Amino acid sequence: MPIKFRQRKSIGPIKLNFTQAGLTSWGVKIGPWSWNSRTRKNAVDLPGPFSWRQG
Template sequence: MRFHLRKTVRLGPVRIHLTERGFGSWGLRVGRWSWNARTRRHTIDTPGLGYLRSRGRRR
């Protein structure tokens, strides 16, 4: 089993995700809605357990 190093830097609504190799991705989070710039995926947090997630970018 390998240990993976990850870190999220929060600058207001902007989230910067760092990995072992450096910059990973960035996104926005406003309330219950979030968006990841690399995957173009939208996520909405629902009450209770679970969330709704879009498919993101299609290739």
């Protein structure tokens, strides 16, 4: 099994994901709301065990 390179950097609410190919995706999380560049989905964390996602 080959060794893979993965690294995650945080700049405030922005998360950058790097692999051997370079920057692969990034996301934003502000309070209960989050967004991911790879999947282009919105998500909101609701109280308790609930969450909402828009795909």
